[in-house]
Amino acid sequence: MKILQCVPNFSEGRDPNFLKELEAVLRQFPVKILDLSMDTNHNRADSTFLGASEAVEAAALAVTSRAVELIDMRHHAGSHPRMGAVDVVPFIPIRGMTMAEAVEIARRFGRAFAEKHQVPVFFYEEACTSESRRNLADIRKGEYEGMVTKLQDPAWRVDAGPQIRNEKSGVTAVGARMPLIAFNMNLHTNDLEVAKRIANAVRHVGGGLRYVKVMGLSLEDKGIVQVSMNLVNYQKTPIHRAVELIRAEAARYGVLVKEC
Known part of the structure; x- marks a missing residue:
């Protein structure tokens, strides 16, 4: 079948x-x-x-x-x-x-x-x-x-x-398409510009990871921002690599990851 x-x-x-x-x-x-x-x-x-x-x-x-x-x-x-x-x-x-x-x-x-x-x-x-x-x-x-x-x-x-x-x-x-992994990371800040800068550093077109599409979003009801990802080929770019890079980029702005 x-x-x-x-x-x-x-x-x-x-x-x-x-x-x-x-x-x-x-x-x-x-x-x-x-x-x-x-x-x-x-x-x-x-x-x-x-x-x-x-x-x-x-x-x-x-x-x-x-x-x-x-x-x-x-x-x-x-x-x-x-x-x-x-x-x-x-x-x-x-x-x-x-x-x-x-x-x-x-x-x-x-x-x-x-x-x-x-x-x-x-x-x-x-x-x-x-x-x-x-x-x-x-x-x-x-x-x-x-x-x-x-x-x-x-x-x-x-x-x-x-x-x-x-x-x-x-x-x-x-x-x-092949199977895709959608994965979101919420940040301990309400500064949308920080999320957007992190997203730009992580996405492939910004010089980051290949097979990763990412954007910064505002979660207004929670008073925080989110880095939202789609891993379009998790075999070539595993999820832990994307998570590690987002944590590292967030640290550059003095921001912690609240939850995944």
């Missing part, structure tokens, strides 16, 4: 009923739900489920469709970068299937989602149609508010859907 994982991220993190809605949809499909969680500061929800590739693809379209119905980006604000109600939908081959097969599913899903909801879709990571779109951060730059202008640029022709931002639902990225 070909086992596929899907990890849709949604721009809703403050309504606890939202997760119940997602779960109710996913329970209709023969998939295993691994995680349903949300973060109020990020105002973002994550879901993780896996199963036979056909079931996962069908469940992904159903659960993202429900999210489109429930989320209105015109009223969204949060500390995490975002560009759409269904912000990002990655597919990860787990067992018995190749990355090429995951790419095929991601692109098929992306076209179906775009057509059904009239939402612009970009393909990223292994599903990208050009190297300039491999990095999710490059696609998402400008966020929801900046997508009106961005989509007027010929360099940002969408891969599927209309060439105009959906006012209610924004823009969605769909991709195929």
Whole structure:
């Protein structure tokens, strides 16, 4: 059996009923739900489920469709970068299937989602149609508010859907990738500039670690800041190396790590 994982991220993190809605949809499909969680500061929800590739693809379209119905980006604000109600939908081959097969599913899903909801879709990571779109951060730059202008640029022709931002639902990225580790470290300070400087020192494009994407965020309700990481290849850059570097960089500013 070909086992596929899907990890849709949604721009809703403050309504606890939202997760119940997602779960109710996913329970209709023969998939295993691994995680349903949300973060109020990020105002973002994550879901993780896996199963036979056909079931996962069908469940992904159903659960993202429900999210489109429930989320209105015109009223969204949060500390995490975002560009759409269904912000990002990655597919990860787990067992018995190749990355090429995951790419095929991601692109098929992306076209179906775009057509059904009239939402612009970009393909990223292994599903990208050009190297300039491999990095999710490059696609998402400008966020929801900046997508009106961005989509007027010929360099940002969408891969599927209309060439105009959906006012209610924004823009969605769909991709195929290897398993990713998301890891956050909270700092004993409320100085966002410190978190951003640490993030810049740690991320690969800033001269830090390869296969690490990182940003500094403010957790306003806790009065602290956070260094938020995605390790896109934990085999080549293990998590302890990233943690050690963040601790060292924080020490340069006289800041301790509060919790991981």
